[in-house]
Amino acid sequence: MINYAKMTRAFLSLLLFISCTTTAEDLVESYPEAAMRAKVAIIIDDLGYTMAEGRKLAAIPFDITFSVIPFTPYGKKIAHLAHRNQKEIMLHAPMETLAQVKWERGLDTSMKESEFITTMEKMVDDIPFVKGLNNHGGSKLTQNRPRMDWVMAFLSRRALYFIDSRTIANSQAGKAAQHAQIANRSRDIFLDNEKDPEQIQVQLEKLRKIALKRGDAIAIGHPYPETLEALRKVLPEFAKQGIELVSVSKLLKESHKT
Template identity: 30%
Template sequence: MSSNLNLLLAAWALSLVILVGGGLFLEVTHEAAPVHAPMADPDTDADISPAPTTMADDGMVGDSRVDDRATDDMPRTQDAPLTAAPETMSPQTSVPDGTAETVTVKTPDGAPESDRPLQSVQDTAPAAGTAPQDSAVSTAPSPESAPVSRRRYPQPPNRSDPELLEEAPEGLLPRISRDGRMPAEVYAARGPSVGDRRPRIALMISELGLRSRVTQRAIADLPAPVALAFSPYGSNLDDWGRRAREMGHEIFIMVPMEPVNYPRDDPGPLALLVEQTAQQNISLLRSSLAQMTGYAGVVNHMGSRFTAASDSLRPILEDIKKRGLMFVDSRASQYSRAARMADALSMAVAVNNRYVDNSISSEDIAAQLQQLENQARTAGAAMGIGRPYPVTLEAVKLWAAGLAERGFVLVPVTAIANRQPLQ
């Protein structure tokens, strides 16, 4: 009996050892296994799991679960809202650690160059060890702390002149002062000296004010003669305009106009439309003009249909003229009549000769800037428009640094007014 009891006790002890030892082994193995935590989105503070990269319907590479966010920084021709989308990591080059990949996106053949909705453009990732910036305007670096660019020309006044403003139901609108001063002159940065015979090149960066980080970067980093155009759908535009003028930039306000493929491409609620009456369009124009103050002129956004419709266009240009503003024809299509009509109305006018970043690779942008030089050499003056893609800003800075050595001068947009041959 004693022998059987001893055998039972021994078997029980062995079972206990096996159970305890197995449990400890499993616990240690679990702790040593790698943990696949979801990736954090640095701009939204939301946890998102990695998703496979796929080819989107429009031919652009994007995240299969968040295609609308992954392509925010690329030119679009498909429908897109005009409100700012969540900030995302940019697909372009110039990330500080050099790990980003250049993405080339070309406008489809036959599509008007500028008939695309206003879009959010995201800056590159912050350098290692740098806290991500919040998108609120209040957190952007102040002009006093921002790097100061070298200025070739006196900066425009950093405050809006109350004598150049009138109160209207839409808000404060520009006007010619009682003593005859015009916003296009008062807010212009001075161009080169009278004796400077070098070919003139003007450059404008458009679609600003939708994202604080990229707007601040354009203001602080670009050479002072580069003009900045702000979307009427942006926020805190007066603050951004003041900062831009403090850094020496001329500023312009964008006015959305109807494209040929409206409403598939929608310029938003402030768009001027051919089917609307002149009074309705003028009211919408004034709503755009009232979004900020202190600008030298107006540039059309989209508008391949509207700028080709003389009857709709003329009242708009006449209202812009009576306010003492310059008009820039962005050339939404080859059929635009805006520049010729503005010239016939004796307005200060400039015309966009080419979009420099329809293909957003540094090599293609450099090639477009080279073509701009060729046009300036032939005609004496040329103008280009770009968007605030990080790769565009870097390419423009590099190009502008050697421009004088190549025999050209970078000038404010107002310095080429009525100097270009009109097509």
């Protein structure tokens, strides 16, 4: 007669042995189901200047988050397109940089608080269905803690999350977000600082390893043809390995649970 209790104990012992002697990556290669809890959020930002980029991105059958620049010619239309295709929408908020050349109309360290908040209101209201915000530029503004406190207090009132694009190492955004107790993270990987297809795939591989090691990861890219082609090629492999591609809000919600 088969002793099922003994077989169960042996099977659990085997699993314990495997987990103690292999890395997360080894488990995924042998047991794809082991990676089912690994989640990746990919943000494509700089959207709003051409409708074609939005259409191409919407056609990729994965849960990619759209980050749209306010006051752009096609920003609203792209947000509506993304929403119809069940994609999450973020605001890609222009913020002051260290460069002399101004970015788009956006947030500036020279603004008084009332003007600063009014500008934020106009930006958020310009793009429909927004769930959160990440900074466009911001190498100067994100270092300014009082201004970042203004940003986070506003996002708290609107129940929006914040993702730090991390355009400079000394960013104060994360500390300000934690102080305001809003959902927030920093990006882990930029996908396409180099618009080389092979290099983008290298970055996607780094993203995969971070997600498997830590349980989740966030990447930011742009709607370049090279980036979209790399996503079409690599994301099906993520799925086969059991890595779930999710919206930013879902990743934040799940990571908060843990």
